[in-house]
Amino acid sequence: MDGRQWSSTIAAAQAGDRRALDELVAGWLPLVYNIVGRALNGHADVDDVVQETMLRAVDNLGSLRDPDSFRSWLVAIAMRQIRDRARRRTADTLRDETAGAAADFAELTVLKLQLEGQRREVAEAVRWLDDEDRQLLSVWWLEVAGELTRRELAAAVGISRQHAAVRVQRMKERLETSRGIVRALDGACPDLRELTARWDGDPDSVWRKRLARHVRGCAYCASPGEAVVVPAERLLVGIALVPLPVGFTLSLALGGKTAVAATTAASVGWSGKVLGALTKPAVALSAGATIVAGGAYVVTNPPQDPPPAIAAPTARPQPQAPTTAPPRSPSASPSASPSPSPSATRPKSDPYGTVVDAVDTAPDPNTRPAPLPHRPESGITSTGGAHATMNHRGDSVTLTGQGYVLVRWQISPQYRPGSLVMPTWTALKGKLFHVASGGGRRMDDRVSSTDTTATGMGNTTTGYAVLPAGTQQMWQNEYFYVDGSVTLTVNERGADYGLNVFPTAWDKVEADVTGGPPEGATRYGLVRDTGKDDTPVPQYVTRDTPSDPATVAQASRV
Secondary structure (H helix, E strand, C coil), X not given: CCHHHHHHHHHHHHCCCHHHHHHHHHHHHXXXXXXXXXXXXXXXXXXXXXXXXXXXXXXXXXXXXXXXXHHHHHHXXXXXXXXXXXXXXXHHHHHHHHHCCCCCHHHHHHHHHCCXXXXXXXXXXXXXXXXXXXXXXXXXXXXXXXXXXXXXXXXHHCCCHHHHHHHHHHHHHHHHHHHHHHHHHCCCCHHHHHHHHHCCCCCCHHHHHHHHHHHHHCHHHHCCCCCCCCCHHHHCCCCCCCCCCCCCEEECCECCECHHHHHHCHHHCHHHHHHHHHCCCCCEEECCEEEECCCEEEECCCCCCCCCCCCCCCCCCCCCCCCCCCCCCHHHCCCCCCCCCHHHHCCCCCCCCCCCCCCCCCCCCCCCCCCCCCCCCCEEEECXXXXXXXXXXXXXXXXXXXXXEEEEEEECCCCCCEECCCCEEEEEEEEEEEEEEEEEEECCCECCCCCCCCECXXXXXXXXXXXXXXXXXXXXXXEEEEEEEEEEECCCCCCCEEEEEEEECHHHHHHHHCCCCCCCCCCCCEECCCCCCCCCCCCCECCCCCCCHHHCCCCCCC
């Protein structure tokens, strides 16, 4: 998350715009939650510290002179609140309270992000770190994951970059020692079982030293069990933030006073002005969250969210009661789309940077796709490398050259269903084609033989990821042809999704769209390229580079 891309939203929030403040809180609350949650390892005080951090940020937002420094400013506030909380608590109190916790943050990280192997090992090793190391790790984890810079890490901890380098190196050494302990406890060493017979199972510094000493001297436990132990910083690259727990509530109150009370003292300044707007009876729903009268910010994940217009997939005949009309793709919905942007009115002789989309009707299972024209390929370079993984709002990758690109969708409605805020293609120089769809299935195809409501977009129990009106249904793999330069930006906000972006080649596209999934061909791909310049391009595309790519207007002829 780059604070510079939020400059306009921050400025609007500073001016008292309630919706801008709602968006700002929704966008940055997960980052604060991950820092605090990991630093305190899921302690019961996490919610209080997160709330105090966001309260101070909202209360002092008017004093922020440079919106581009918002991220480092917010992280520094979070770290101060963590340190203040540590000074107020004794070690014995923390240990007693932690013992009653339902689940620590390491466990949440493993479960929510579905970590396996050495990534799981790193997450669980955090339990064995001392408080000071865990606080540092909470921001270092985000640094290696691409959420923070080293300069921001040093500023948040309150030390120089040189000192930060030394501190991080020492913390990494202790983290590697802790990884060895986790690995050994997963093993079957009889001497280790005897050593831990009197251990109550709660990690602490005394047992860390005992177990580390055993691991260093035991040939069985010292063996990694794998050919190579990958450094932690390489394992954490691209790992998503742990999603907020369902029902997480953030009360925007000033020093224990309600927002209403805050507004009665207009002389308190900017915070009273903004929080006064929050007391209006209107309810603002955005980003899977609600700000209601009284200043309560509630993260929601309702299972009753409406399913997509085509909740029943079209991949195979449906064993459901007959209906008066066949299910339709969301793209065929008569719902009115926003008025086309000026770029959409360009003449057909210059379709690049416009949307010439068409209604997307899913083909029948095993219908062979049309031939894929072979366009010239001189190669594509990507700022994200050969495999860019983008999970968070504001993540982007710039593609330059001439050739094919794969964008693979990873939607996670089990964590946060809701309306999808689609990615955008911006700063187009040259041509951009949407040439084919593949991966063996569309995202609204069925994915379960036992749950007839389950698709790649969710199910009736967890809720669905819902496309904007007029948007083509995505397939697992979407292929594009670039001749020039363009930037793809993730605008994830309402529902969890990630994009994997690979430069690829014509023969690989051809092989994917003409084959089904590994378990059997139930759906081939779809070729959209006609070999002419009337090929559809993505729905959100512009030649400009807006300060916030999420504001790129939808321009669809559907």
